[in-house]
Every structure is written in structure tokens, then in C-alpha cells.
Amino acid sequence: MSDPYWNHDVHYHRAVLTAVPQGCRAALDVGCGDGLLARKLADRAGSVTGVDRSPDMIRLARQETPPNVTFVEGDYLDTAALPAAAYDFVSAVAVVHHTVFEDAVAALERLLTPGGRLMIVGLAYDRTFTDWVISGCGMPASRLRALLKGGKRGPAGMPLEDPNMHWTQIREAASHLLPGCSFRRRLLWRYTLVWDKPRRGGP
Numbered sequence: 001m002s003d004p005y006w007n008h009d010v011h012y013h014r015a016v017l018t019a020v021p022q023g024c025r026a027a028l029d030v031g032c033g034d035g036l037l038a039r040k041l042a043d044r045a046g047s048v049t050g051v052d053r054s055p056d057m058i059r060l061a062r063q064e065t066p067p068n069v070t071f072v073e074g075d076y077l078d079t080a081a082l083p084a085a086a087y088d089f090v091s092a093v094a095v096v097h098h099t100v101f102e103d104a105v106a107a108l109e110r111l112l113t114p115g116g117r118l119m120i121v122g123l124a125y126d127r128t129f130t131d132w133v134i135s136g137c138g139m140p141a142s143r144l145r146a147l148l149k150g151g152k153r154g155p156a157g158m159p160l161e162d163p164n165m166h167w168t169q170i171r172e173a174a175s176h177l178l179p180g181c182s183f184r185r186r187l188l189w190r191y192t193l194v195w196d197k198p199r200r201g202g203p
């Protein structure tokens with residue numbers, strides 16, 4: 001099934017889907033927007049919840065809801081909004097920079113079952129010369145992709161924020177808060193971070 005539109009977040013959906021653990025019972029997509037990724041996750045998990053604090057986005061998401069997907073209007077930082085330790089897989093695409101990174105990570109970790117997997121696709125800003133060079137390399141790749149995908153960017157009204165940390169800050173904070181995580185800076189101005197929550201009494 002082809003995507004109805006393309007942007008730099010949708011580009012990394014495939015990486016998210018690949019990270020879903022085998023036998024995933026419950027998945028959660030945080031900051032689900034119009035629900036595109038949550039619908040894709042429906043084939044990989046017993047049940048999927050998409051949560052977003054924007055009523056407009058949730059209204060859009062609910063226009064197409066597969067039987068094993070639920071869309072919740074709420075704030076994932078609010079402990080009353082979602083059950084703790086309930087999800088084998090949690091994805092957060094282009095959303096953690098909408099708040100303080102440490103708070104976002106603590107909230108996401110709380111939602112995971114012991115042994116569950118977290119996947120963040122995030123944004124950071126350039127600070128060093130090397131940062132700018134790497135970001136510059138993304139330009140032709142992005143242009144080509146957009147051309148191939150018909151230049152469609154995404155739903156109108158999606159709440160957006162600028163990144164609030166630079167690449168080095170994100171990398172350091174991630175390795176401190178999520179020891180053992182795998183962190184990759186990607187070409188299209190995104191990083192991916194995968195972390196497995198330790199099981200009780202050991203990894």
C-alpha cells in the first residue's frame with residue numbers, strides 16, 4: 001500500500017516498522033498525528049493505540065480506523081492518559097522535541113512493558129561545521145525523494161515545532177538516559193533511536 005503523502009517523517013516509517021519486536025501484543029504510537037503510522041503498525045501488533053493531544057489530528061485519524069487500532073486524544077506526558085507498562089512497542093516520530101527531552105524519555109519509558117522496545121525518530125539542530133555539511137548532503141536526497149513521491153508533504157494543520165537540542169546534546173542525553181540504546185543520525189535531518197527496556201531483574 002502506497003503512502004498518501006511523503007515527508008521526512010514518513011520516510012522513516014519503514015525503519016519504525018522494522019523495529020517492532022516479533023510477537024508484539026500491544027503497540028503505541030505517540031504523537032500519532034493523522035494516524036498514518038498507527039495504521040501501518042496494525043499489521044505488526046495485536047493491538048495499536050495512537051495518541052495525540054491535537055483534537056484536529058485525532059479527528060483526522062479516526063476517519064480510517066482498522067479494527068485493532070484505537071485513537072486516543074490525550075497527552076502522553078499525563079500519567080492519567082495511558083496505562084503504565086502496557087506496551088511492548090512504543091514509537092515516537094517527530095514528537096519528543098515538543099517537550100523537554102528528559103521528560104519525554106521518562107514518560108515513554110513508563111509506558112513500555114519490561115523487555116519492551118522504544119523507537120524514537122527525532123529532530124535536532126545543526127551547531128557545528130560538520131553538522132551543516134551532513135545536513136547539506138541531505139538536500140539532494142530530499143529533493144529527489146520528494147520528486148519521486150509527487151512532492152506531497154503531509155496533512156494541513158499538523159502541529160510542528162523546531163528542534164530544541166543540537167545533535168551532540170541529543171546523542172549524549174540519549175546514551176545517559178537510555179543506556180545501551182542504538183542511536184543513528186540519518187540523512188534526512190532525523191535521528192533514530194532504539195532502546196530495549198530491561199526486564200525485571202536483568203536485561
Ligand SMILES: C[S@@+](CC[C@H](N)C(=O)[O-])C[C@H]1O[C@@H](n2cnc3c(N)ncnc32)[C@H](O)[C@@H]1O
Nearest residue numbers: 009031033052053054075076093094095098159
Ligand atoms: C510533527 S507532528 C508528527 C506526527 C506524526 N508522528 C508523524 O510523523 O507524521 C507532532 C505531533 O505530536 C503531537 N504531540 C506533541 N506533543 C504531544 C504530547 N505531549 N502528547 C500527545 N501528542 C503530542 C502533536 O499534536 C502533533 O500531531
